Amino acid sequence: QKEVEQNSGPLSVPEGAIASLNCTYSDRGSQSFFWYRQYSGKSPELIMSIYSNGDKEDGRFTAQLNKASQYVSLLIRDSQPSDSATYLCAVAGGTSYGKLTFGQGTILTVHP
């Protein structure tokens, strides 16, 4: 059973702070890693993807991957109230036809 675990929430940070979201996965064969943002009552929206060890930056978002530790994280710098949402970590294996295994999500609240 492939599992993806996210740090328990909810997570509350003040506006302008760094929000740190963490995720671990059980399948060592996993090749692709994604962070989705989901606003309440809406569908998931892809914000970051990462495939190799190290950091990947896109604007205020940085994804970090460590395959040896089976760990992936998302950092949100200069957090804004509009970042308040549920963040879902998702993992795909190399030969899984793109099937995603999702974590349970972490609720982030950014307060002014």
Place this chain on the structure above:
Amino acid sequence: NAGVTQTPKFRILKIGQSMTLQCTQDMNHNYMYWYRQDPGMGLKLIYYSVGAGITDKGEVPNGYNVSRSTTEDFPLRLELAAPSQTSVYFCASRTSGQETQYFGPGTRLLVL
């Protein structure tokens, strides 16, 4: 370009009734997926398809059936609705060579 569309948006079913959730994409994507999301949880894969005429089970297929007669449509059938099928159902699609899955707006189903 509508992307991924789902109908209906919301439905109430009685136990034992059946229904079909519709999903259509206009991006000529060959991969399509059905997920369910229970309250406060991540998404779980029900069924997926790698092209017209080809479908396979995901993590939680019991109580559901699918068909893929065209590239555009991927309906999900519930034959005998049960309260455990109360959930939000998301359809997603992607193209070969691209990892990004595009999600529809979801169908909220309540089985009473």
